[in-house]
Each structure stands twice: as structure tokens, then as C-alpha cells.
Amino acid sequence: xxxxxxxxxxxxxxxxxxxxxxxxxxxxxxxxxxxxxxxxxxxxxxxxxxxxxxxxxxxxxxxxxxxxxxxxxxxxxxxxxxxxxxxxxxxxxxxxxxxxxxxxxxxxxxxxxxxxxxxxxxxxxxxxxxxxxxxxxxxxxxxxxxxxxxxxxxxxxxxxxxxxxxxxxxxxxxxxxxxxxxxxxxxxxxxxxxxxxxxxxxxxxxxxxxxxxxxxxxxxxxxxxxxxxxxxxxxxxxxxxxxxxxxxxxxxxxxxxxxxxxxxxxxxxxxxxxxxxxxxxxxxxxxxxxxxxxxxxxxxxxxxxxxxxxxxxxxxxxxxxxxxxxxxxxxxxxxxxxxxxxxx
Amino acid sequence: xxxxxxxxxxxxxxxxxxxxxxxxxxxxxxxxxxxxxxxxxxxxxxxxxxxxxxxxxxxxxxxxxxxxxxxxxxxxxxxxxxxxxxxxxxxxxxxxxxxxxxxxxxxxxxxxxxxxxxxxxxxxxxxxxxxxxxxxxxxxxxxxxxxxxxxxxxxxxxxxxxxxxxxxxxxxxxxxxxxxxxxxxxxxxxxxxxxxxxxxxxxxxxxxxxxxxxxxxxxxxxxxxxxxxxxxxxxxxxxxxxxxxxxxxxxxxxxxxxxxxxxxxxxxxxxxxxxxxxxxxxxxxxxxxxxxxxxxxxxxxxxxxxxxxxxxxxxxxxxxxxxxxxxxxxxxxxxxxxxxxxxx
Numbered sequence: 001x002x003x004x005x006x007x008x009x010x011x012x013x014x015x016x017x018x019x020x021x022x023x024x025x026x027x028x029x030x031x032x033x034x035x036x037x038x039x040x041x042x043x044x045x046x047x048x049x050x051x052x053x054x055x056x057x058x059x060x061x062x063x064x065x066x067x068x069x070x071x072x073x074x075x076x077x078x079x080x081x082x083x084x085x086x087x088x089x090x091x092x093x094x095x096x097x098x099x100x101x102x103x104x105x106x107x108x109x110x111x112x113x114x115x116x117x118x119x120x121x122x123x124x125x126x127x128x129x130x131x132x133x134x135x136x137x138x139x140x141x142x143x144x145x146x147x148x149x150x151x152x153x154x155x156x157x158x159x160x161x162x163x164x165x166x167x168x169x170x171x172x173x174x175x176x177x178x179x180x181x182x183x184x185x186x187x188x189x190x191x192x193x194x195x196x197x198x199x200x201x202x203x204x205x206x207x208x209x210x211x212x213x214x215x216x217x218x219x220x221x222x223x224x225x226x227x228x229x230x231x232x233x234x235x236x237x238x239x240x241x242x243x244x245x246x247x248x249x250x251x252x253x254x255x256x257x258x259x260x261x262x263x264x265x266x267x268x269x270x271x272x273x274x275x276x277x278x279x280x281x282x283x284x285x286x287x288x289x290x291x292x293x294x295x296x297x298x299x300x301x302x303x304x305x306x307x308x309x310x311x312x313x314x315x316x317x318x319x320x321x322x323x324x325x326x327x328x329x330x331x332x333x334x335x336x337x338x339x340x341x342x343x344x
Numbered sequence: 345x346x347x348x349x350x351x352x353x354x355x356x357x358x359x360x361x362x363x364x365x366x367x368x369x370x371x372x373x374x375x376x377x378x379x380x381x382x383x384x385x386x387x388x389x390x391x392x393x394x395x396x397x398x399x400x401x402x403x404x405x406x407x408x409x410x411x412x413x414x415x416x417x418x419x420x421x422x423x424x425x426x427x428x429x430x431x432x433x434x435x436x437x438x439x440x441x442x443x444x445x446x447x448x449x450x451x452x453x454x455x456x457x458x459x460x461x462x463x464x465x466x467x468x469x470x471x472x473x474x475x476x477x478x479x480x481x482x483x484x485x486x487x488x489x490x491x492x493x494x495x496x497x498x499x500x501x502x503x504x505x506x507x508x509x510x511x512x513x514x515x516x517x518x519x520x521x522x523x524x525x526x527x528x529x530x531x532x533x534x535x536x537x538x539x540x541x542x543x544x545x546x547x548x549x550x551x552x553x554x555x556x557x558x559x560x561x562x563x564x565x566x567x568x569x570x571x572x573x574x575x576x577x578x579x580x581x582x583x584x585x586x587x588x589x590x591x592x593x594x595x596x597x598x599x600x601x602x603x604x605x606x607x608x609x610x611x612x613x614x615x616x617x618x619x620x621x622x623x624x625x626x627x628x629x630x631x632x633x634x635x636x637x638x639x640x641x642x643x644x645x646x647x648x649x650x651x652x653x654x655x656x657x658x659x660x661x662x663x664x665x666x667x668x669x670x671x672x673x674x675x676x677x678x679x680x681x682x683x684x685x686x687x688x
């Protein structure tokens with residue numbers, strides 16, 4: 001049970017250097033990396049939000065498809081997105097690595113730089129770290145702490161029949177980006193998409209953006225009745241809201257927001273873009289519900305471009321189940337794995 | 345980058361069932377396992393302490409030497425000990441697992457039960473979890489959040505020359521326990537120790553106790569000037585205090601608290617028990633410093649049996665370096681790896 005702490009203190013120094021505490025948080029971080037625990041000040045009247053994730057090489061990421069910087073950036077964004085989906089402001093980040101001999105100090109620096117870049121965008125601070133050796137593969141564990149006022153918290157369990165269902169941004173892009181990267185790894189060239197579209201889609205996979213600002217707009221205005229971030233795919237994640245809230249839903253597939261790049265990518269592969277939109281994971285968009293009385297407020301935010309979101313359906317009573325209106329207008333059950341309808 | 349969430353929700357249900365929120369914390373945990381993040385209430389005027397650790401199979405633990413329950417218990421205690429060493433009260437625990445096909449649901453339950461048992465002893469609540477698959481080995485990531493009032497926090501960096509150095513409990517036992525377990529794994533029988541001594545030593549390795557109560561006594565009474573928990577071994581951990589505080593130390597090896605079981609174990613192996621006491625890791629005892637004016641208060645706590653601790657030396661100016669008075673009364677430098685002096 002002895003720890004293999006090879007170079008741990010050198011690594012923690014690197015982490016400390018790579019992740020400066022943002023100015024706005026300096027008074028909140030009484031002690032950061034280097035003691036037994038970080039010492040953090042939260043504000044009175046606020047609740048703390050806490051989430052943790054463990055990313056495993058060859059399960060969650062493939063070093064042939066990602067740089068270390070992208071890996072750190074994406075791992076941080078995925079956790080920041082969990083805090084956003086609760087309506088919170090991300091504040092503090094802790095990162096633990098298990099490193100194999102294949103990772104050079106430069107690789108670790110790049111990973112930390114990616115985490116730091118994501119945290120900077122969300123105005124969060126890295127306050128703790130742990131490193132150890134791994135004989136198996138690279139493991140990245142992240143914990144993010146955020147804050148919200150108690151009344152602002154966005155749960156999964158508080159949707160009601162009659163609520164309108166919205167999603168931010170566009171959906172399915174990350175899955176298309178992953179396909180392009182895997183094809184590239186296998187030595188196949190992309191087809192049917194321009195260089196710009198390809199870069200957009202791979203960027204959506206490698207460097208997603210947590211919707212922190214959008215979620216805070218919704219939380220501060222008490223505009224959303226429930227929310228979740230899209231990590232497993234829209235069809236899977238809407239199921240979490242429906243199960244936790246004991247409701248059903250009716251999604252209109254014709255209204256799902258699709259990027260032009262995704263449509264081009266899907267067409268070139270003779271697949272239905274809706275399959276990506278419903279089944280593709282890791283978009284890190286926000287899926288949220290809105291009580292009918294708040295719909296005009298949300299629509300006003302969208303018109304003013306303070307919120308980029310699209311209404312995609314309604315919450316229904318639980319007995320109606322999870323349903324989808326297809327491209328042909330017919331209503332059918334929403335499969336857990338999304339929607340697969342091969343074209344041609 | 346897709347998640348292999350095989351049975352994740354079933355596992356989270358098991359985690360939720362295995363780790364009931366202690367009664368005293370029910371009002372602080374507004375939302376636990378099952379949403380994007382836990383929602384936690386901290387008390388005004390308190391600071392938050394946060395620590396994270398990633399444990400790797402075959403690096404930090406060996407499934408031939410530990411049960412799953414012991415693994416969970418020990419992993420939790422190691423992190424609770426970090427909060428104790430900061431003078432804090434552990435409050436919230438998050439646990440992330442990467443599981444191989446070798447772990448059965450019953451194994452996972454046992455691991456969770458171990459975490460829950462350790463948390464119960466420290467009155468902390470498990471509030472978050474994540475599970476994923478691993479093709480390599482079992483990985484356990486733990487994050488513990490604690491609380492303290494700002495003035496109570498025990499740092500590593502605040503020792504001063506003239507301070508007295510204390511350690512709780514006895515030291516070196518966990519290393520001896522590990523040796524017994526490894527010998528057993530190799531099919532060799534122990535010798536020189538009674539069954540009771542063997543059970544004591546292996547218990548110290550497999551089920552350590554975080555010194556939460558002792559640390560709170562010291563923190564509330566403002567009695568310690570600096571503290572660290574013993575994870576790497578006394579010789580290595582006192583170095584952290586000396587480096588962070590820019591001081592030296594003079595440890596009197598003749599005063600190190602040794603258990604009778606350790607002495608018997610070391611003698612049977614013709615080794616010096618001091619080698620275990622100085623170099624053996626994972627005792628999770630507290631090493632702390634006391635200003636001369638507070639020594640009578642600490643001695644009173646010890647006499648009243650409110651604190652089980654032993655004075656083992658003094659903090660000196662940095663220029664004197666790290667030194668030790670050996671069994672023969674001679675002063676020599678304290679080696680980073682401890683003390684090795686083969687007998688016979």
C-alpha cells in the first residue's frame with residue numbers, strides 16, 4: 001500500500017505554476033496546492049455544489065485522438081458543465097492524475113495548461129492536486145466546487161407536465177467530430193465536409209464549452225424549472241429529467257438545432273443527422289425546462305441574443321411516456337439510444 | 345471519448361443505499377447523489393477544506409492483501425486524515441470508481457460499505473459519486489470536504505524554531521502490518537509476534553484511524569502551531585513541515601512512541617524498530633508542533649487522556665537542518681528515507 005510518489009512535489013510545483021488563481025478568487029483561496037487540503041472561503045447565504053469525475057484512458061479518451069492540452073481542457077469543461085447544469089458558478093477545481101512512464105513532464109504541463117485554460121474561461125481556480133503513478137494507463141480525476149444561492153439551484157427532478165423543453169446551441173456535433181478524428185486515426189480522409197466544417201466539428205469534440213453564462217442567466221432569473229447538461233446524448237439525458245421528475249416528454253425532431261456542418265457530415269455518410277442529434281454524446285449543451293408563464297421571458301432573452309437556445313418540445317404527464325415526433329410528423333416512442341434511421 | 349457507463353445508474357443506487365447521510369448532516373445536504381452535482385450548505389464564518397486522492401491498484405493497494413471493504417475504509421480514512429491534519433471537521437465525501445470486469449456488484453457494495461463505515465466514524469456524509477469502466481485496474485478517487493473556522497486551520501508552514509514537536513499514537517505499525525500481509529501472501533508464516541500482536545499490526549495497516557478528534561482538540565484550543573498527517577513516514581513528513589516553515593528539527597529517536605507489537609515484530613526480523621518508526625508510511629498519526637507557551641496545556645490534555653501524544657523533539661532554526669538523536673545519544677542528520685540500522 002506504499003505510495004509511488006515519484007516526483008510528486010516537482011509535479012505539484014508545476015501544477016501550481018500552471019494554474020494561477022484568478023484575481024477575483026484570490027481572497028477566497030486562503031490556501032491552495034501544497035498543504036494537506038485547500039482552505040476555501042465561500043460566501044454566506046450560498047450553497048456549495050460539488051461534482052467529481054474519473055476519466056480513464058482508452059475508455060473516455062484516446063491519446064491518438066487528443067493532445068494533452070485538449071484532454072485537460074475537455075476534462076475540466078465536462079465538470080464545469082455539471083456545475084453550470086445546477087445553475088451554479090464554478091469556483092474551485094481539484095485535479096488528481098495517475099501517470100504512466102509514457103507521460104513526460106511536458107505532457108503533464110500541457111494537461112495542466114488545458115485545465116487552467118478551461119478554468120480561466122469559467123473564472124474558476126485550481127486549488128488542489130494529487131499525482132501518483134499508474135502502470136496501466138493515464139487516469140484523470142477532477143472535482144469541481146461551485147456556488148449558487150439556494151433558490152437558484154437547477155435540479156433534474158423539478159420538471160412538470162406542461163413545461164416547455166429547450167436546448168442551448170446545436171446538438172450532435174461532438175459525435176460527428178469524434179467520427180472524423182477516428183477516421184483520421186485509421187488513415188481515412190474525411191469527405192463531404194469543408195475544411196472549415198471539419199475543424200468546427202472536431203473542435204466541438206475536443207474543446208467543448210460549458211454553458212456557464214447561459215445557465216447563470218436562467219438561474220438568476222428563475223427561468224428554468226429543471227436542467228441537465230448533455231453528456232450522454234439528448235435521448236439519454238432527457239430520460240434522466242423524466243425519471244427524476246416522474247414526467248414524460250414529447251420532442252419534435254423537426255425542431256432540433258443542427259449545425260450546417262453536422263448536416264453535411266451526416267449526408268456524406270448517408271446517415272440521418274437526427275441520429276447524431278439524439279444519440280451523440282458530449283455536446284455539453286444545456287437541456288432545460290421552462291414553466292409556461294416564463295416562456296415569454298426566455299423567448300425575450302433568445303431574441304436579444306443573451307441566450308442561444310431552441311424550443312424542442314414539451315414535458316407531458318408520466319403516463320404518456322417519452323415520445324418523439326419524427327421528420328415525417330409521426331409520433332413514436334423515444335428509444336433510450338436515440339434515433340437511428342438509415343437513409344438511402 | 346464516449347463514456348462506458350455500464351450499469352452506472354444501478355451502481356449509483358447501490359452507493360446511495362450504502363451511504364446514508366448521518367442525521368446531523370441531513371439539513372446540510374440539500375441534494376446528494378443523483379443530480380449533476382451535490383448541493384451542500386456550509387455554515388457562515390467557516391472556511392471549506394478540500395482534498396482529493398487517486399488510489400491505483402498495484403501501486404497503492406494490492407487486492408491480494410486487502411478486502412474491498414478494507415480498501416474503501418482505508419481510502420476514506422486517508423482522506424479524512426488530510427482534513428484532520430488541517431484542524432478541520434470532515435463533512436462531505438465524493439467517490440469516483442473505475443471498475444474492471446473483475447469487480448462484482450458485491451465487491452463494489454463492500455467497497456462502498458467500507459467508505460461508509462469510515463465516514464460514519466468521522467460523522468461525514470457521502471454526497472457524490474461517479475463510476476466508469478477501466479480496462480487496466482481498479483482506480484478509486486476520493487474527495488473530502490471539511491470545515492473549520494479560519495483561525496483554527498492548522499498549516500504545515502507555520503512552525504517556528506523553539507516549538508515542541510509531538511506525534512499522536514504510535515508510529516511504524518502500519519509498515520510492520522504490511523510486511524506481515526506480504527509474507528502471508530507469499531505463503532510464509534509470521535514469527536516472533538503473537539496472534540494478537542499480528543492482528544494489531546495488520547489492523548493498523550488495513551484499517552487506520554484518522555485522528556479527527558485529536559486534531560479538533562488541538563485546533564479548537566489553538567494549541568498546535570503546525571500539523572501534518574503521517575502518510576509517507578515520519579522522516580519524510582517532518583521534512584514537509586520543515587521545508588514549508590523554513591525551519592529545522594531535532595528529533596530524539598529514544599522518545600519515539602513504539603508499540604510492543606512493533607518491537608516484537610522488528611526483533612524477530614533482526615531489524616531496528618526505529619527504521620519502521622521513521623521510514624514506515626501510512627500510520628495516519630498527526631505530527632504537530634506546539635509553541636513553548638502552549639506546552640503545559642498540551643501536557644494537561646495528555647495527562648487527562650483527552651489526547652494520546654508524545655513529545656519527540658524540537659523545531660530548530662533552518663540552518664541547523666534536520667537532525668536526529670540516535671539510540672546511542674549521538675546526533676546525526678535525518679535521512680529523507682528515515683533510518684536504517686540493521687541489527688546483529
